[in-house]
Amino acid sequence: MTIELVSKTRCFGGLQKVYKHESSELNCTMKFSLYEPEQRADTERFHVLFYLSGLTCTEENFIQKSGFQKYANEQRLMVVGPDTSPRGCNIPGDRDAYDFGEGAGFYVDATKEPWSKHYRMYSYVTKELPTLIRQNFPFISGKFGIFGHSMGGHGAISIGLRNPNLFKSISAFAPICNPSNSPWGRDKTFKFYLGEDIQDEWGKYDSKELVLSYAGPPRKILVDQGTEDDFLSSHLMPETLKDAATANSNVDVELRMQEGYNHSYFFIATFIEDHLKHHAHILNAA
Numbered sequence: 001m002t003i004e005l006v007s008k009t010r011c012f013g014g015l016q017k018v019y020k021h022e023s024s025e026l027n028c029t030m031k032f033s034l035y036e037p038e039q040r041a042d043t044e045r046f047h048v049l050f051y052l053s054g055l056t057c058t059e060e061n062f063i064q065k066s067g068f069q070k071y072a073n074e075q076r077l078m079v080v081g082p083d084t085s086p087r088g089c090n091i092p093g094d095r096d097a098y099d100f101g102e103g104a105g106f107y108v109d110a111t112k113e114p115w116s117k118h119y120r121m122y123s124y125v126t127k128e129l130p131t132l133i134r135q136n137f138p139f140i141s142g143k144f145g146i147f148g149h150s151m152g153g154h155g156a157i158s159i160g161l162r163n164p165n166l167f168k169s170i171s172a173f174a175p176i177c178n179p180s181n182s183p184w185g186r187d188k189t190f191k192f193y194l195g196e197d198i199q200d201e202w203g204k205y206d207s208k209e210l211v212l213s214y215a216g217p218p219r220k221i222l223v224d225q226g227t228e229d230d231f232l233s234s235h236l237m238p239e240t241l242k243d244a245a246t247a248n249s250n251v252d253v254e255l256r257m258q259e260g261y262n263h264s265y266f267f268i269a270t271f272i273e274d275h276l277k278h279h280a281h282i283l284n285a286a
C-alpha cells in the first residue's frame with residue numbers, strides 16, 4: 001500500500017504528520033493524521049492508539065484542538081486519526097446535512113445502496129488502516145488502543161469490543177452509547193446505511209448492546225461525559241452503557257460525569273491526558 005506525506009510539523013518534540021492514500025475499502029482518496037513521538041533511539045518502536053473523530057470532523061480537528069501531542073510524546077504513543085468518512089464520491093445527498101454522508105461515516109459498513117460501495121468505515125478502521133500502519137511505521141507488534149469522541153466514541157467502543165484481538169485498550173469522550181435509539185443513528189445513519197434490519201444489523205454497531213453481549217477478556221473502558229453537553233440526554237445516553245456494564249462483569253465502564261463541561265474540544269483538551277495515560281497503562285501491561 002502506497003502512502004503519501006501531505007504535511008509534517010514538529011510538535012512537543014515529535015512530528016505531527018498527515019498522509020493520504022488510495023483506500024481499497026472506501027474506493028476513494030483518504031487522509032489520516034499520525035503523531036510520531038520524538039525518536040530517542042534509531043530502533044525505538046511505539047504502541048499505536050487510534051482516535052476516531054465525531055460528526056463534521058476531518059483528520060484535522062483533533063490534531064489542532066485537543067493538545068494531545070504533549071501527552072503522546074510523554075507516554076511514547078503513536079496516535080493515528082483517520083478522516084470520518086469517504087470523500088468526493090458524489091453520492092446524491094452526501095453533503096446535505098452535517099449528520100449524514102460526508103463527515104458522518106459512523107464507523108459502520110453500509111449494506112444499502114447507494115452507500116455500500118464507499119461507506120465502509122468499520123472495515124477501513126479494523127483492516128485497511130491497521131495493515132497500513134504495520135507496514136509503514138515503527139509499531140510495536142501487538143495490539144492497538146482505540147478512543148474517540150461522540151460518533152467516534154461510539155466507533156471506539158463498538159470496534160474495540162468487537163475486536164479484542166486487535167484493540168487492547170478503549171476509552172471515549174461523550175460517546176453515542178445507544179445509537180439505535182439516538183436520532184443520529186435511528187433516524188439517519190443506521191436507517192439509511194444499514195436498512196431496517198434492526199435486530200441483526202444495528203446491534204452489531206450498538207455499544208450498549210455490545211457491552212451486554214461481550215464475552216471476551218475483561219475490559220476497562222474510561223468514559224468522560226460533560227454535564228452541560230447539549231446532546232447528553234437526547235443523543236448520547238451514557239447511563240445505558242453504565243447499566244449494560246453493571247449487567248456484565250466482563251466490562252468495567254468508568255463513567256466520569258464532568259461538571260459544567262459541554263460537547264466541545266475544550267472538554268476533550270481538559271481530560272485528554274487521562275485518556276492517554278489510560279491507554280499507555282493497558283498497552284504497556286504484559
Ligand SMILES: N[C@@H](CCC(=O)N[C@@H](CSC=O)C(=O)NCC(=O)O)C(=O)O
Pocket residue numbers: 053054055056057061065098149150151152263264265
Ligand atoms: N450542529 C453542530 C454539530 C456538530 C458537532 O458538534 N460535531 C462535533 C461532534 S458531534 C458527534 O459526533 C465535533 O467534534 N465537531 C468538530 C469540532 O471541531 O468541534 C454543527 O454545528 O455542525
